[in-house]
Amino acid sequence: MSNPSRRNTLPGADDTLRAVLPNGITLLARANHNSPSVVFHGYLDTGALRDPQEKLGLADFTAAMLTRGTRTRSFHQFFDLLESSGASLGFSGNIHTTGFNGRALTEDLPMLLALLRETCETPTFPVDYVEKMRAQLLTGLALRSQDTSDMASLTFDQLLFREHPYARPEDGYPETVTRISRDDLATYHADHYGPRGMVLVIVGDVEPTRTLDLVVAALGGWQNPHQSLPAALPEFTPPGEESRQHALVEGMVQSDIVMGGSGPTRKSADHLPVSLGNNVLGQFGMYGRIGEVVRERSGLAYYAYTRLNSGVGPGSWEVSAGVNPANVEKTIQLVKQEIAKYLNEPVDTEELSDSQANYIGRLPLALESNSGVASALLSLERYQLGLDYYREYAGLIRAVTPEMILEASRRYLDPQMLAIASAGPAG
Amino acid sequence: MASDILTFRLENGLQVQLKEIHSAPLISSWVWYRVGSRNEHPGITGVSHWVEHMQFKGTPIHPQGEMDRVVSREGGTWNAFTYLDWTTFFETMPADKVEIALNLEADRMVNSLYDLQEVASERTVIISEREGNENEPLFRLSEAMQRAAFTSHPYQHEVIGEMADLRSMQRDDLFNYYRQHYNPANAVLAIAGDFESEAMLQLARNTFGHLPAGMRATPVIADEPLPAAEQRVDVSGPGETTFIQVAYRAPRANHPDFFPLSVLDSLLTGPSGLNMFGGGGISNKTSRLYQRLVEKQLAVGVHGGLSATIDPYLYDATITAAPGRPVEEILKAFDEEIDHLCQDAVTTTVIERAIKQARALFVYGAENITNQGFWLGYAEMFASYEWFETYLQRLAEVTPADVLRVAREYLSSEKRVVGVYHPTGEGASHE
Secondary structure, rough: OOOOOOOOOOOEEEEEEEEOOOOOOOEEEEOOOOEEEEEEEEOOOHHHHHHOHHHHHHHHHHHHHHHOEEOOOOOOOHHHHHHOOOOOEEEEEOOOOOOEEEEEEEEHHHHHHHHHHHHEEEEOOOOHHHHHHHHHHHHHHOOOOOHHHHHHHHHHHHHHHOOOHHHHOOOOOHHHHHHHHHHHHHHHHHHHHHOOEEEEEEEEEHHHHHHHHHHHHHHHOOOOOOOOOOOOOOOOOOOOOOEEEEEEEEOOOOOOEEEEEEEEOOOOOOHHHHHHHHHHHHHHEEOOOHHHHHHHHHOEEEEEEEEEEEEOEEEEEEEEEEOOOHHHHHHHHHHHHHHHHHHHOOHHHHHHHHHHHHHHHHHHHHOOOHHHHHHHHHHHHHHHHOOOOOHHHHHHHHOOHHHHHHHHHHHOOOOOOOOOEEOOOOO | OOOOOOOEEEOOOOOOEEEEOEEEEEEEEEEEEOOOHHHOOOOOHHHHHHHHHHHOEOOOEEEEOHHHHHHHOOOOEEEEEOOOOOOOEEEEEEEHHHHHHHHHHHHHHOOOOOHHHHHHHHHHHHHHHHHHHOOOHHHHHHHHHHHHOOOOOOOOOOOOOOOHHHHOOOHHHHHHHHHOOOHHHHHEEEEOOOHHHHHHHHHHHHHOOOOOOOOOOOOOOOOOOOOOOOOEEEEEHHHHHHOOEEEOOOOOOOOHHHHHHHHHHHHHHHOOOOOOOOOOOOOOOOOHHHHHHHHOOOOOEEEEEEOOOOOOOOOEEEEEEEOOOOHHHHHHHHHHHHHHHHHOOOOHHHHHHHHHHHHHHHHHOOOOOHHHHHHHHHHHHHHOHHHHOOOHHHHHOOOOOHHHHHHHOOOOOHHHHEEEEEEEEOOEEEE
């Protein structure tokens, strides 16, 4: 009936430019001329891992302040230029990195790159904007304390990661954010922001060689001889016993549960088997086996699914569900039974075949937009997967067997040693 | 503006809209039904949304769970949404698998089972969904605002419905509603992606053409009178943060004033587009209310929204108060900005800026085939695709005098509801 295009739309080494500038910035660029727009995604090599315990939230606060005034532009001038163009530029503090995203009509890419340079290099941290931002951050933290999903997630991280820095929230706590001074922000920026380790991915209606010229012109001259070396990540040992904690959030009608264990790093050989196993356990279709048991058969929750978080350090493997407070314990028991069953025997070959087909089939969908491609390319660079990874992906997925999934999964999940967090009113 | 779509109506009344996009080997297909909470009445509020859920619960050909499997196996994504005026179901699939999506939609348009046990288990799922919403201060406030803003129109109810109705509705309420509203004559099939239109039209005809026509829904809904005076709504709940909402009666999407009001919204609370997927966002730091409320430290955030609807709905602004700032002080500043809009005409530069922002949002939204499929059917629910195609042009025709006129007509205080969420100060702790 239809005559779909047969061209290869997956990015590869032959249509993705990768260049490292002399100052240490890595650029990945790919053209997409379907729409007269361009996006960039990227990160700087500094994050919340460096935050002092008493000033948690420092990296996040610093990132949020970058657009609040620079040496050449006031807050108002900055946003007037950006918003008048229909463009956007934003920063966020993560545990290892400071991420950024930008988007503009093609004609405005040079302007957007110029704004990226000045926000990264010459933010001024005006005192009045520090206080305005503090009020916004504190309000965000107040709202977080009332969000049962956020509080269950925060509690889960504390149970799983305990003394490890991953137990700490990137956005801090009210008392730590209150302690951060304007000088703390400026010093953090001077010591840790720099081009070395920065990765910038640009996708859109610009030829990659032209993109490279624009990036060299905008960012090639940035230097910071004082830029610190990346922070070391402490070792992590998973908990050897089950833990359970409830965060009391009074006045709520629904409770949230987050429970699970650790997960593999993104570069681990376990990653793809565990990821496919996770898909069977709590994602495929309407949330896989967990969704079938908790939502479809028991009607206990609007959402009940699993998520695997894999990065450069130890990951987490989580089951999340939102349920009536009276059903918290019942749901926890159902999930524990399902995890035990999952770890007891290999997944069916048909289940695996479904998930493999799902992974391979959904790739073009994930890569249809500029943002999707930029995000995918950023992962390639972050985890050093190689520019042809997405073209080799189907083979990698098909090579996973039920036995590989079981063996890898048992290294991370144990139904007797789960971290179990919930948040909501008293049960 | 010449249309780049093919429109056709099958003999059973199903309207088909096709748009070829050859940027990626994907097809997004949407079935839109002209039914939403606007078609409901007390006793069955929430039925449209619940029926949407039940449409995932199986037919004799696609038993419960099998629908998920056939879409997911091919790497497709699918979902459904219910709103005031419409309910829609979509699948975005690899282009050579589109028949799976169309067969599934044609099947569940007429053959859904509404098994008693499935109805019972979905009742608790939907109650759980509502309980999750009730955890949110802004849901509590918005629900109270809608109740106050409308005395008789069905827009007075949240789409998810009243809890009492969710507990009392029975299987036949759902099934009869499904039978009444889910049929070709009341639907639009919108398909965007990598196909040839003639071949796709033939496939649509083969798949849907034999289905019985049914009737197009034409509910008789009395006009909601304009409020006689400003109303105040106070809601209390957990938390430490005060929220304020101000809602004015807005024109229907098909009214000429909708476009100057869209420009006004861009100026007052920042740009917002018509994208549902991947449209990106433009910040609102230079909008008048951000400048007046957030920059002056009366608030920590403000946003606004104008919905495209069949009947006049609401234009609202939502303010997150800065800690410790009195509500009346914030409202006084808000009113001064509204007065400013009602007294002084904006410049043409301001309108040009709003149009460039709208154009950028359109360009961003066009990157995504699912979003383009959404656009194809969306405007048909309250106007026509032409409304969407001429949107930018009609914004460009707006004059400073138009903006001044609609500000004076729609933003008067006697036509509004002012709502405040008062936090009780309950906090979180660990057990």
